[in-house]
Amino acid sequence: SQQGEEDPQALSIQEGENATMNCSYKTSINNLQWYRQNSGRGLVHLILIRSNEREKHSGRLRVTLDTSKKSSSLLITASRAADTASYFCAFTGGGNKLTFGTGTQLKVEL
Amino acid sequence: EAEVAQSPRYKITEKSQAVAFWCDPISGHATLYWYRQILGQGPELLVQFQDESVVDDSQLPKDRFSAERLKGVDSTLKIQPAELGDSAMYLCASSSTFGGTNEKLFFGSGTQLSVL
Numbered sequence: 001s002q003q004g005e006e007d008p009q010a011l012s013i014q015e016g017e018n019a020t021m022n023c024s025y026k027t028s029i030n031n032l033q034w035y036r037q038n039s040g041r042g043l044v045h046l047i048l049i050r051s052n053e054r055e056k057h058s059g060r061l062r063v064t065l066d067t068s069k070k071s072s073s074l075l076i077t078a079s080r081a082a083d084t085a086s087y088f089c090a091f092t093g094g095g096n097k098l099t100f101g102t103g104t105q106l107k108v109e110l
Numbered sequence: 111e112a113e114v115a116q117s118p119r120y121k122i123t124e125k126s127q128a129v130a131f132w133c134d135p136i137s138g139h140a141t142l143y144w145y146r147q148i149l150g151q152g153p154e155l156l157v158q159f160q161d162e163s164v165v166d167d168s169q170l171p172k173d174r175f176s177a178e179r180l181k182g183v184d185s186t187l188k189i190q191p192a193e194l195g196d197s198a199m200y201l202c203a204s205s206s207t208f209g210g211t212n213e214k215l216f217f218g219s220g221t222q223l224s225v226l
Contacts, residue, residue: 004152033214042114042201042217043153088152097166098143098215100152 004101021104023089116218128190135204
């Protein structure tokens with residue numbers, strides 16, 4: 001099945017730095033969501049951006065969407081050790097099936 | 111805060127055995143999803159229910175996998191017989207309205223299956 005592609009696959013930063021991860025997809029989408037997954041646990045919804053929006057903020061999170069380039073980015077500012085997790089984009093295109101990206105593993109070191 | 115309940119948390123089985131996973135969605139959520147997640151990859155949808163009806167099972171290996179949601183509330187996913195390649199995390203999720211277009215999904219903690 002087709003998934004979104006995320007890069008980088010893994011990212012290691014120091015606490016206090018910003019973390020940026022990118023998602024690319026191939027189909028037209030209605031909306032794009034970002035989820036977080038702690039190791040061995042379920043996914044938690046972070047933020048949703050609609051196809052007619054270009055940027056959205058939620059606390060330390062900033063999401064951008066460029067439908068012409070079929071890409072989205074998630075920025076976590078002032079990262080904390082507790083942000084260590086895997087982050088997945090997910091999108092719905094041409095139907096109601098939510099398709100997940102391949103994920104970015106973020107490690108925030110003290 | 112309401113949560114999606116899944117059990118068991120871990121399951122170890124031998125190949126050719128039958129296994130079953132259970133999920134209880136958030137009360138009132140009409141849509142229920144089963145996803146499979148292989149280590150290092152994103153979740154892939156196996157089956158989606160709207161109430162008790164299957165609306166998408168295109169990626170469900172129907173020769174060995176079955177899923178039901180008889181009363182439109184909790185759900186069971188079964189594998190018979192299990193194969194080595196079935197080792198993965200099985201995630202259940204629910205949402206309050208049909209489809210994933212505008213609704214966020216709430217996930218359970220998953221069942222980690224190991225087939226030996």
